[in-house]
Amino acid sequence: MTIAATDNAPDRAAVKLSVKHLTHHFGVFKALADVSLDIRPREFVCILGASGCGKSTLFNAVSGLLKVGSGHILLDGRDIAGKPGEVGYMLQKDLLLPWRTVLGNITLGASLTRGATNDDRAQAADLAVHYGLGDFLNHFPHALSGGMRQRVALMRTIAAGRDLMLLDEPFGALDSQTRIGMQQWLLQIWRELNRTVMFVTHDVDEAIFLGDRVVIMLPKPGRIGSILHVELPRPRAMDCLTSPAFVETKRRIMEMLYSQATLHGVPGPGLQVPA
Amino acid sequence: MLLWVVAIALIFVAWQVLLKLTGIPAYVIPSPGAALAQIHDNAELMRELTWQTVSETFYGYIVGAVVGFLLAVLMAQMPIVHRLLYPALITSQAVPIVAIAAPLVIVFGFGLTPKLIIVAWIVFFPVVVNVLDGLASVDQDQVNLARLLGGTRLRTFLIVRLPACIGPLFSGLKIGASYAVTGAVIGEWTASSRIGLGTFLLSANAQMNTAGVYGAMLLLTAIGIGSFLLVLVAEHFATPWRTRMTAPAWFGRRVTPSAPPPDPPAREGLK
Numbered sequence: 001m002t003i004a005a006t007d008n009a010p011d012r013a014a015v016k017l018s019v020k021h022l023t024h025h026f027g028v029f030k031a032l033a034d035v036s037l038d039i040r041p042r043e044f045v046c047i048l049g050a051s052g053c054g055k056s057t058l059f060n061a062v063s064g065l066l067k068v069g070s071g072h073i074l075l076d077g078r079d080i081a082g083k084p085g086e087v088g089y090m091l092q093k094d095l096l097l098p099w100r101t102v103l104g105n106i107t108l109g110a111s112l113t114r115g116a117t118n119d120d121r122a123q124a125a126d127l128a129v130h131y132g133l134g135d136f137l138n139h140f141p142h143a144l145s146g147g148m149r150q151r152v153a154l155m156r157t158i159a160a161g162r163d164l165m166l167l168d169e170p171f172g173a174l175d176s177q178t179r180i181g182m183q184q185w186l187l188q189i190w191r192e193l194n195r196t197v198m199f200v201t202h203d204v205d206e207a208i209f210l211g212d213r214v215v216i217m218l219p220k221p222g223r224i225g226s227i228l229h230v231e232l233p234r235p236r237a238m239d240c241l242t243s244p245a246f247v248e249t250k251r252r253i254m255e256m257l258y259s260q261a262t263l264h265g266v267p268g269p270g271l272q273v274p275a
Numbered sequence: 276m277l278l279w280v281v282a283i284a285l286i287f288v289a290w291q292v293l294l295k296l297t298g299i300p301a302y303v304i305p306s307p308g309a310a311l312a313q314i315h316d317n318a319e320l321m322r323e324l325t326w327q328t329v330s331e332t333f334y335g336y337i338v339g340a341v342v343g344f345l346l347a348v349l350m351a352q353m354p355i356v357h358r359l360l361y362p363a364l365i366t367s368q369a370v371p372i373v374a375i376a377a378p379l380v381i382v383f384g385f386g387l388t389p390k391l392i393i394v395a396w397i398v399f400f401p402v403v404v405n406v407l408d409g410l411a412s413v414d415q416d417q418v419n420l421a422r423l424l425g426g427t428r429l430r431t432f433l434i435v436r437l438p439a440c441i442g443p444l445f446s447g448l449k450i451g452a453s454y455a456v457t458g459a460v461i462g463e464w465t466a467s468s469r470i471g472l473g474t475f476l477l478s479a480n481a482q483m484n485t486a487g488v489y490g491a492m493l494l495l496t497a498i499g500i501g502s503f504l505l506v507l508v509a510e511h512f513a514t515p516w517r518t519r520m521t522a523p524a525w526f527g528r529r530v531t532p533s534a535p536p537p538d539p540p541a542r543e544g545l546k
Contacts, residue, residue: 084423091420097417140519
């Protein structure tokens with residue numbers, strides 16, 4: 001088990017998303033303070049933090065929904081700040097359209113941009129069949145369980161065909177058994193489809209189980225407190241949740257989160273804040 | 276459906292019992308049997324009258340619903356139109372409908388047009404108000420999602436916003452359906468060259484033909500209930516996701532996937 005406190009300068013050529021010196025205020029409230037982060041292609045990065053630490057602000061900034069005060073967001077070297085439609089996006093709310101079938105919801109991206117073709121539908125159907133939704137293609141969303149609805153929402157995100165997917169607590173509303181199943185399912189998809197994932201969560205276990213790196217964000221003002229490499233071998237199965245390496249990582253993360261909570265904005269001992 | 280039959284039968288029974296108990300003479304309130312007999316005995320005339328009133332109601336209703344819907348869409352898209360038109364809409368409903376009828380006759384004469392306008396006048400209002408509410412209450416996250424998927428303005432409107440107001444639209448259509456026949460009757464009273472149930476009701480009243488008055492009233496009621504039920508049926512078919520687990524064959528494109536799951540390399544197009 002090795003933990004690198006900060007690692008913010010990977011090889012330039014191998015950067016999918018580069019967030020540089022992002023600062024944003026809501027009125028007098030500083031939601032993001034000089035946040036910088038690079039994500040490599042096919043990397044799975046978890047953004048972990050309590051509410052109010054700016055993780056959703058960061059998420060909205062990268063998605064293009066929020067125009068940030070200052071800083072740059074580069075996707076494959078292009079500035080995408082304030083430009084929606086460049087990255088995939090999924091929330092805790094599945095946002096499925098009740099009047100569209102599962103298939104219609106998966107092909108929503110195509111329908112909204114140029115009209116879904118038979119090819120789009122065939123591809124979406126293959127994707128859905130491969131990932132266990134084959135029996136539900138013609139179902140309306142209300143007929144599905146919460147877990148199934150989130151699967152459809154993720155399929156919709158994947159079918160939109162963006163390299164980088166932003167997932168904001170996508171499993172936050174699910175019960176813990178369903179959530180563990182969904183996490184493994186997500187890892188399978190990520191492995192097979194070669195996407196880059198930025199995953200926002202406040203669940204420490206989830207962040208460690210899924211991520212290559214865990215970015216710990218701290219509140220007041222929202223900033224990156226630390227970045228941990230998760231050195232757990234992949235593919236990860238259930239048993240890794242109880243392995244010593246997992247527990248050790250969790251202990252380190254808890255320490256950082258709690259030292260922060262007690263010290264009100266002053267970094268705890270042993271914590272390095274990136275300049 | 277059975278409940279409807281039972282409910283209507285109960286009204287007839289109560290009507291009959293009330294007459295028996297109070298001893299009100301038939302020239303004041305006829306028995307339901309006498310009213311129905313009046314319809315039956317003059318079947319030919321009643322069919323013509325009913326047809327006339329139904330067509331006024333129907334065409335006026337369609338005009339009102341279409342105008343109401345288009346107005347709502349326009350107002351939702353252009354805030355300036357919304358601000359200018361909303362007071363006018365309220366005003367339009369504040370004017371007593373009978374007062375509108377007279378000037379309409381002066382302008383359009385005694386044909387079908389003034390009657391259509393009166394029916395449409397009554398029908399369009401609940402449609403505008405409900406559709407406007409529906410369009411205003413679309414989930415903002417849903418709209419954001421459409422933006423993030425790169426949706427064009429028009430397609431986002433058609434795929435995300437418009438279907439979201441189908442529920443409110445049908446609420447407005449149902450209210451309109453039960454009022455439309457009232458509009459047709461008022462139209463006939465003020466602007467009729469061809470007689471319908473409304474005009475017949477007036478003349479039967481003048482002739483002390485109480486059974487005729489009640490017969491016409493029953494038929495008008497039937498038109499009102501029929502329109503309402505038709506809208507319910509239309510709603511049922513227009514919104515299959517409310518009542519069904521899966522999409523019916525006539526709803527959009529169904530897909531039957533080729534049976535075995537494809538091997539992973541088959542999905543290259545999705546990367």
